[in-house]
Structure formats: structure tokens, C-alpha cells
Amino acid sequence: MEPVTDVQAQRDFMYGELDLGSFTIFSGSFINYGYWGEVEPGREITLAERTASQAELYRQVVSRLEPQAGQRFLELGSGIGVGAALIAREFDARVAGLDRSPAQLARAAETNAAALGELPDRLSYHEGSVTAIPWGDGEFDGVYAVEMLQHVDDLAAMAREAHRVLAPGGRFATATFFAPDGADTSRLPGLLETVASGVDVVRPVGEFAADLAAAGFQEVAVTPIGEHVWRQFDRWVAQTEHRDSWGRNWLGCYENGWVDYFLVTARG
Numbered sequence: 001m002e003p004v005t006d007v008q009a010q011r012d013f014m015y016g017e018l019d020l021g022s023f024t025i026f027s028g029s030f031i032n033y034g035y036w037g038e039v040e041p042g043r044e045i046t047l048a049e050r051t052a053s054q055a056e057l058y059r060q061v062v063s064r065l066e067p068q069a070g071q072r073f074l075e076l077g078s079g080i081g082v083g084a085a086l087i088a089r090e091f092d093a094r095v096a097g098l099d100r101s102p103a104q105l106a107r108a109a110e111t112n113a114a115a116l117g118e119l120p121d122r123l124s125y126h127e128g129s130v131t132a133i134p135w136g137d138g139e140f141d142g143v144y145a146v147e148m149l150q151h152v153d154d155l156a157a158m159a160r161e162a163h164r165v166l167a168p169g170g171r172f173a174t175a176t177f178f179a180p181d182g183a184d185t186s187r188l189p190g191l192l193e194t195v196a197s198g199v200d201v202v203r204p205v206g207e208f209a210a211d212l213a214a215a216g217f218q219e220v221a222v223t224p225i226g227e228h229v230w231r232q233f234d235r236w237v238a239q240t241e242h243r244d245s246w247g248r249n250w251l252g253c254y255e256n257g258w259v260d261y262f263l264v265t266a267r268g
């Protein structure tokens, strides 16, 4: 496990006692900003649409693994586990979810009890860190992470571990926020509380791509998907009691070119 720094303790609190997944900015036990289709202007977004956006982000990531039935996938930062259950079902895969938070793992066991019962050999949740992955070499056909790498201080170590546990030619895919290369990120801490505290780290996406290449990954590809994320997520937050919070600043940071949401894929 990583050393317990102040920042790490804050992250653990956020996913432990605070139970971020219960906040109304999220829904359906997912904890991500979502991949959205068009939402007509002038109407409320439904709770079902908010949940569907988060499930769709999972599909967008995992479809980049070029999945085939029966393959073994590792999810990094599986949270409350509903995404891993969805992937096991929809892609006919064997999915192991990894999370460092015992509280999230307890929620995952409870929330996905039915799926765990139906898919005993295809769905499981495990405690551990993405920088010390508790599996042997070459055990997975795909490794993926949905909106979690912003919490990892040592992405180079994560990249080495992801590469190690992938079978040769296996695929890696992730989606989360990074800075566009060359972006001025100096205003972010003043606008985004989790960046100011260090809970979220917004790195240049090219640095992460270089970490993947240095770990031995090939065909590293970076695709900005912010147009599918930020505007609709902001509309959703505006409907909640968090409408006056700093969370509304994400959209402005995106529109100024200081941050974006990216899909990053690679072959092991």
C-alpha cells in the first residue's frame, strides 16, 4: 500500500466515512462525471439519465479493450463496484475490482450481492493499491480505470504495475481528467477545492502517456472527450443542492482550456 500521507488520509475519508458516492452529484452507486449524449436544452435531466451517463462512461472505456467473451479484466479503483458488475454482465467478462478503501469494498459487497451470487466465477472485489497490484504477472487480458487515476500520486508506478499484470498484447484503457499538454494550470487550485488540497492531481496528459510508454506499453493513444462530459455534468450539478459549490468551476476550467477529460488507451 502507499504511505498514508495527509492527502491520502483525505482521500480515504472521502471514500470512507464521507461516502462521496451518496452525494446527489452522483447516482446509482457510480462515482464519475459521466459520458453524456445530447440533452435538449430547457428541461431537467432525470436521475435515470444521470445514472446512464456514468454507466456509459464504463462502456466507452471497456469497449477500447476490444473485449471478447470470457476475458479476464482488472478494474483499478472499482469504488462501489456497480461498474465492474455491469462490465462482467454486458461484456461476458471475468472482472476483478481493486480498491484501496475497505468501506467502498463493503459497499460493493452489499450493493452487488445479487450479481456476486449470479456470477460467482466472474465478479470479485479486492483490497489493494493500484501502485502495488496484488496479482501475479500476465494474469489479465485487460486493465481499466474509470475516473480514478486523478487520485494516484505516482502514475509511473501504476503504469508499471498495470503493464506487469497484463498478458502480452493485453490492453489498457482509462478515462479521467488531465490537463491538455501546454495548458496553464496555475488557476486550478484557486477554483477547484480537491486540486487545492491535493486529493485530485491534474497532470499534463502527455506526461501520463509518456509514463505508459516508459512502462513498456505500445500504441499509446490519447483522445479528448470533454464535449461529452463537462457541459452536461455541469447542468446536472446545477439541478442539485450543490449548484452554488466550487464544483461548478470545472466547466469554466474546461472552457478556458485548463483541464479536459481524456480517454487513454495502450497495448501491453
Ligand SMILES: C[S@@+](CC[C@H](N)C(=O)[O-])C[C@H]1O[C@@H](n2cnc3c(N)ncnc32)[C@H](O)[C@@H]1O
Residues within 6 Å of the ligand: 002, 011, 015, 029, 030, 031, 032, 076, 077, 078, 079, 080, 083, 098, 099, 100, 101, 104, 128, 129, 130, 131, 145, 146, 147, 148, 151, 152
Ligand atoms: C471517483 S471513485 C471512482 C469509482 C468508480 N470507478 C466509478 O466510476 O464509479 C475513485 C475510487 O478509487 C479508489 N482509489 C483511490 N486511490 C486508489 C489507489 N491508489 N488504489 C486503489 N484504489 C484507489 C477510491 O477508494 C475510490 O473508490
